[in-house]
Amino acid sequence: MRIARRIRDLPPYVFAGVARRIREKEVRGERVINLGIGSPDMPPPDFVVRAMVEAARDPSAHRYPGYVGTPELRRAVAAYYRRRFGVELDPEREVLPLIGSKEGLAHVAWALVDQGDVVLVPDPGYPTYRLGTLLAGGEVFFMPLKPESGFLPDLEAVPEEVYRRAVAMWVNYPNNPTGAVAPLDFYRRLVELARHYDFVVLSDNPYADVTFDGYRAPSFLQVEGAREVGVEFNSLSKTYNMAGWRVGMAVGNAEVVKALTRVKSNVDTGIFLPLQAGAVAALEGPQEWIEERNGVYRERRDVLVAGLRALGFTCDVPRATLYVWARVPAGWTADALADTLLDRAGVWMTPGTFFGPSGEGFVRVAFTVDVETIREALARVERVLKEATP
Numbered sequence: 024m025r026i027a028r029r030i031r032d033l034p035p036y037v038f039a040g041v042a043r044r045i046r047e048k049e050v051r052g053e054r055v056i057n058l059g060i061g062s063p064d065m066p067p068p069d070f071v072v073r074a075m076v077e078a079a080r081d082p083s084a085h086r087y088p089g090y091v092g093t094p095e096l097r098r099a100v101a102a103y104y105r106r107r108f109g110v111e112l113d114p115e116r117e118v119l120p121l122i123g124s125k126e127g128l129a130h131v132a133w134a135l136v137d138q139g140d141v142v143l144v145p146d147p148g149y150p151t152y153r154l155g156t157l158l159a160g161g162e163v164f165f166m167p168l169k170p171e172s173g174f175l176p177d178l179e180a181v182p183e184e185v186y187r188r189a190v191a192m193w194v195n196y197p198n199n200p201t202g203a204v205a206p207l208d209f210y211r212r213l214v215e216l217a218r219h220y221d222f223v224v225l226s227d228n229p230y231a232d233v234t235f236d237g238y239r240a241p242s243f244l245q246v247e248g249a250r251e252v253g254v255e256f257n258s259l260s261k262t263y264n265m266a267g268w269r270v271g272m273a274v275g276n277a278e279v280v281k282a283l284t285r286v287k288s289n290v291d292t293g294i295f296l297p298l299q300a301g302a303v304a305a306l307e308g309p310q311e312w313i314e315e316r317n318g319v320y321r322e323r324r325d326v327l328v329a330g331l332r333a334l335g336f337t338c339d340v341p342r343a344t345l346y347v348w349a350r351v352p353a354g355w356t357a358d359a360l361a362d363t364l365l366d367r368a369g370v371w372m373t374p375g376t377f378f379g380p381s382g383e384g385f386v387r388v389a390f391t392v393d394v395e396t397i398r399e400a401l402a403r404v405e406r407v408l409k410e411a412t413p
């Protein structure tokens with residue numbers, strides 16, 4: 024049997040390999056504390072679950088759901104963008120529900136990228152930007168995100184000839200893995216460059232509603248001219264604690280939305296109707312609980328930041344996302360530290376290198392476990408760091 028070169032040459036999805044290692048430890052009876060993955064541990068509110076269950080009782084709810092989401096879901100997404108960001112969207116032409124935003128991030132490359140085209144990708148960044156580009160036969164140009172620039176890419180440092188070959192640029196704020204946020208001026212400059220060089224801006228914004236200390240994250244689409252040059256991906260996974268439901272959306276430029284719909288309608292057949300009903304309930308129901316939920320995350324964040332700093336890590340206090348991006352203690356590489364902590368402390372933190380070469384020297388630590396568990400993880404890490412040498 025011969026596996027296609029496209030797949031043979033593709034690096035495996037790094038999180039999948041780690042999940043196997045963690046499972047093996049658990050089978051041996053070890054309790055691993057997983058601070059590696061940004062999967063919200065709290066459930067969505069009961070009214071959301073009830074809406075889904077009620078919809079599932081309807082005998083007609085089990086047929087094929089259609090390719091573009093229900094009109095109710097597309098309207099609910101448009102209403103969310105109006106209420107949350109002041110952005111008006113046409114639910115028919117500018118909104119496309121996704122089976123979780125990750126599939127959209129991958130499939131949009133098939134809509135935009137031809138063999139040899141360049142896609143600008145942040146480094147460190149969510150791995151699917153890169154893998155989607157490679158699957159479509161494109162070339163990745165990494166834009167380093169550096170602490171001294173607030174983890175924003177230096178848009179002026181991209182060589183002219185790269186801009187000329189670029190068909191798309193990924194941006195992601197609030198940022199995974201660094202926790203950084205972007206001002207609207209950054210998006211304004213991006214729109215100018217996208218117009219000038221004729222590339223599509225792909226803004227990935229799933230953490231817009233996981234914010235702290237009064238910070239309100241904007242949408243790329245708030246900027247004038249944005250919808251002429253780009254789309255935004257969003258998700259119910261983090262905003263509404265619905266990661267397992269797999270409901271996301273692409274919104275913005277109608278031409279890109281149409282091209283992505285063309286790809287997807289040939290690949291999948293939409294989202295189970297009761298899940299769409301639950302998603303509508305989440306988007307249209309009371310939103311106050313989100314603030315309360317963010318308060319829980321904030322408390323965990325503070326315990327984690329203080330604990331990591333006391334152990335010799337260096338990190339900023341993130342104003343958004345579920346992650347602390349911490350420089351590892353002197354002498355360690357990201358991979359060596361993450362491996363040692365998994366093997367000897369049963370604590371998993373994601374090495375920054377999983378997100379690209381500029382992630383060297385950092386780990387991403389998620390606060391998707393309760394405060395008690397964070398404290399226990401910190402105590403285990405302290406014990407191992409005292410004994411282990413880099």
Ligand SMILES: Cc1ncc(COP(=O)(O)O)c(C=O)c1O
Binds near residue numbers: 122123229
């Ligand atoms: C930056 C970023 N984009 C996209 C996703 C995918 O989210 P989902 O597929 O659950 O909508 C994640 C998930 O962790 C993420 O961190």
